Amino acid sequence: MGTFVLVPLNIYGTYRDSDNKFPDSDNPLQFLSVSYLSNMNYFESDEYQTSLHARTLLVTNVPHSMQSDQGLLKLMDSFNVNCPISQAHIARKVGKLPELLKKHEDAVRKLESVLVNYLNPDNIPEERPRHRIEGRCGPSIDSIEYYTQEIQSLESQILECRNAISDKKPLNYGFVSFNNIPDAHKVAKELRERSIIQRTQQVVTPKVVLAPLPKDIIWGNLSMSDAIRGPKTLIGHALFIALCFFWLVPITFITTFAQVKNIEYLLPFTKGLSKNKFISGILEALMSPLIMAIFFLILPSILRQLAKQQGKISKSSLDRSTLGKLIKIDEGDAHLRDIYNVIKKSNLLDEIADSMIKVSTFWINYISLRGVGAVFDLAQVASLMIKFIKRRFVKPTPRNLKEFSRPPDFDYPVICHRKFDQKIHYYTPREAYLESCKTNENKDLDHLSEKVSTRFGHPSLTAEIITPMVHSNAKDALSKVYSGRVNETKVNRRGTIKSMSMFINGNNALKIQTVEESELEVDEDAYLDEQNPGYYVNYDEPQFDSLPQNQQPSTSTGYDAYHSSST
Structure with missing residues (x-):
C-alpha cells in the first residue's frame, strides 16, 4: 500500500519541482486523502462491522456510587445519551x-x-x-x-x-455496548468534547472513549485514577528529560571514538594504533556504528517501560508514546550539540565543515548498518536462529515445539500522526453502509462472544x-x-x-x-x-x-x- 501511494507522489513531486524549488509543505491534502480513504476502507470492512469492540465504549473514572452494571447505565443516562444501550458491564478486581x-x-x-x-x-x-x-x-x-x-x-x-x-470489589472502569457502530462513535465524540470542557474547569469527571481491542488493553493501568496518573505522568516527563541529557554522554563518547586520533589522545597507551590500517579501519568503520546501533536497540525498551508507568491504557498508545519519545531524543541530540558548538566555537562554519568531514564515515556506516539491521528485523533472523538452536541442541517439550513452529510476533505497529488522528478517529457511515450497521442490532447477545462481560473481562477470567x-x-x-x-x-x-x-x-x-x-x-x-x-x-x-x-x-x-x- 505504501509503495503504491508514495512512488507516484514521489514521481509527481520530482517532475513538479524540477526547478529545484522546495514544494509547499503547508498543504498535506494528498496524505490526508489517502489516510481518510484507508480508514474508511477499514471502518467499512466486514471484520470491523461485525466486531464487538467497534460498538463498545470504555468508561473510566466511574464514581464510587455508580460502580455496578446498573450504576453504569444510570451514569450514561445522566449524560443524556439518546442512543439505545445494549449492554453495560463494570469491571471487578481479579485479585491473585x-x-x-x-x-x-x-x-x-x-x-x-x-x-x-x-x-x-x-x-x-x-x-x-x-x-x-x-x-x-x-x-x-x-x-x-x-x-x-x-x-x-x-x-x-x-x-x-x-x-x-x-463477589469481588468493583473497579472504577467499565464497558458500554451499543446496538450499532455509528451510535457508539457518535456518543464517544460528543462525550469527548464535553469532557474536554469539564477538564478545563478543573472538574474530575468520567471519561468515555472508544474501547480498544481486548488484546490491546493494558489491564493493570485501566483502574488508575487521575489522581495517580497525573503525578506519574509528570514524573515520567521529568525522567524523560533527564534521560535526554544523560543519553548525550554515551552518544558523545561514541562519536568521539569514531576517530582513531581521538582514541590515541584520550588513551595514551594506544598511541601507534593509527599506523595499523587494518585495526584503525575496523574501529572507525565498524565498531562505533555497531555500538551506536546496540544503544538504540536498548533505548526503545527503556522508553516503553517509562510510557507504561505513565498509565497508558493500550499497547497502541504505548507504541505511539515510545515513537514520539524516540523522535524527540533524536531531535534533541542533534540540536543540543549544534547549540553547544555555536556557544563554544568561534569559527563556526569552519568547525562544522571540518567536523562533518571527520565523522562522515561514521554516520554513513551507521545508517548503512541500520538499513541492514532493518532487513534482519523484517526477516526475524535472530528470533528464528534462537528457535533453531533450541530445537536442535536443547531437548524441547511438545509445547516448546509447537511454540517454535508459531510465526514470531511482528512488532511493527502502524502509527497515525497525532495532528490528524482525531479527524479520522470516529466513523460516520455513508448511506450505502447504513443497513449493514443496523444488522448488529439483531445479534444474539446471549452468545458469549457477544457479551461485553466476557469479551472485555480480564483475560485471566477466560484464559x-x-x-x-x-x-x-x-x-x-x-x-x-x-x-x-x-x-x-x-x-x-x-x-x-x-x-x-x-x-x-x-x-x-x-x-x-x-x-x-x-x-x-x-x-x-x-x-x-x-x-x-x-x-x-x-x-x-x-x-x-x-x-x-x-x-x-x-x-x-x-x-x-x-x-x-x-x-
Missing part, C-alpha cells in the same frame, strides 16, 4: 488470579521439562528426578510428585477464584488452564510413573479432537495431553483466527470439553465433565 495462572503455567512447563527428560519409552530410569526447594540447602524432593501436586492445588485455587469473581503435554510414544510409560487408575479421554479444542490421559488417585486427578508427531506443528487456521480483531475463545465453554455425539467413547466415567473410557 493472574498470579495463580502464571504460577500454574510455570509449574506445567517445569513438569513437562522433567517428563520429557525422564520418560524414555524403552528404558525408564529407576531413580526418579529430584530437585531442592528453598535454595541449595533445602530438602531434596521428588520433582514429578512435587509439580503434580502444585498443578492440582493451583487449578483448584484458580477455579475457586473464578467462581467467586461476582485456558493449560494441561501438561508429552509425546504420544511416552503414553504407556506414564502409567509406570503415576500410580492409580488411568482413563483415556478425547477432548474437542477449536474443533480438533485431542487425546488426553487422566490419572485418578483417590480424590485427585491429573490430566496430561498426549501429542502426536503430526500435532507438533502450529495449527495455521487457529493462528490466523487469533489475528482477527474479533477473535474470541472461552475455554470454559462446554463445547471445548465434549465431543460430537458420533465421536464419543462407548463408556463414561462422568469425571470432570470429560467423556472417558477406563483402560
Whole structure:
C-alpha cells in the first residue's frame, strides 16, 4: 500500500519541482486523502462491522456510587445519551488470579521439562528426578510428585477464584455496548468534547472513549485514577528529560571514538594504533556504528517501560508514546550539540565543515548498518536462529515445539500522526453502509462472544488452564510413573479432537495431553483466527470439553465433565 501511494507522489513531486524549488509543505491534502480513504476502507470492512469492540465504549473514572452494571447505565443516562444501550458491564478486581495462572503455567512447563527428560519409552530410569526447594540447602524432593501436586492445588485455587469473581470489589472502569457502530462513535465524540470542557474547569469527571481491542488493553493501568496518573505522568516527563541529557554522554563518547586520533589522545597507551590500517579501519568503520546501533536497540525498551508507568491504557498508545519519545531524543541530540558548538566555537562554519568531514564515515556506516539491521528485523533472523538452536541442541517439550513452529510476533505497529488522528478517529457511515450497521442490532447477545462481560473481562477470567503435554510414544510409560487408575479421554479444542490421559488417585486427578508427531506443528487456521480483531475463545465453554455425539467413547466415567473410557 505504501509503495503504491508514495512512488507516484514521489514521481509527481520530482517532475513538479524540477526547478529545484522546495514544494509547499503547508498543504498535506494528498496524505490526508489517502489516510481518510484507508480508514474508511477499514471502518467499512466486514471484520470491523461485525466486531464487538467497534460498538463498545470504555468508561473510566466511574464514581464510587455508580460502580455496578446498573450504576453504569444510570451514569450514561445522566449524560443524556439518546442512543439505545445494549449492554453495560463494570469491571471487578481479579485479585491473585493472574498470579495463580502464571504460577500454574510455570509449574506445567517445569513438569513437562522433567517428563520429557525422564520418560524414555524403552528404558525408564529407576531413580526418579529430584530437585531442592528453598535454595541449595533445602530438602531434596521428588520433582514429578512435587509439580503434580502444585498443578492440582493451583487449578483448584484458580477455579475457586473464578467462581467467586461476582463477589469481588468493583473497579472504577467499565464497558458500554451499543446496538450499532455509528451510535457508539457518535456518543464517544460528543462525550469527548464535553469532557474536554469539564477538564478545563478543573472538574474530575468520567471519561468515555472508544474501547480498544481486548488484546490491546493494558489491564493493570485501566483502574488508575487521575489522581495517580497525573503525578506519574509528570514524573515520567521529568525522567524523560533527564534521560535526554544523560543519553548525550554515551552518544558523545561514541562519536568521539569514531576517530582513531581521538582514541590515541584520550588513551595514551594506544598511541601507534593509527599506523595499523587494518585495526584503525575496523574501529572507525565498524565498531562505533555497531555500538551506536546496540544503544538504540536498548533505548526503545527503556522508553516503553517509562510510557507504561505513565498509565497508558493500550499497547497502541504505548507504541505511539515510545515513537514520539524516540523522535524527540533524536531531535534533541542533534540540536543540543549544534547549540553547544555555536556557544563554544568561534569559527563556526569552519568547525562544522571540518567536523562533518571527520565523522562522515561514521554516520554513513551507521545508517548503512541500520538499513541492514532493518532487513534482519523484517526477516526475524535472530528470533528464528534462537528457535533453531533450541530445537536442535536443547531437548524441547511438545509445547516448546509447537511454540517454535508459531510465526514470531511482528512488532511493527502502524502509527497515525497525532495532528490528524482525531479527524479520522470516529466513523460516520455513508448511506450505502447504513443497513449493514443496523444488522448488529439483531445479534444474539446471549452468545458469549457477544457479551461485553466476557469479551472485555480480564483475560485471566477466560484464559485456558493449560494441561501438561508429552509425546504420544511416552503414553504407556506414564502409567509406570503415576500410580492409580488411568482413563483415556478425547477432548474437542477449536474443533480438533485431542487425546488426553487422566490419572485418578483417590480424590485427585491429573490430566496430561498426549501429542502426536503430526500435532507438533502450529495449527495455521487457529493462528490466523487469533489475528482477527474479533477473535474470541472461552475455554470454559462446554463445547471445548465434549465431543460430537458420533465421536464419543462407548463408556463414561462422568469425571470432570470429560467423556472417558477406563483402560
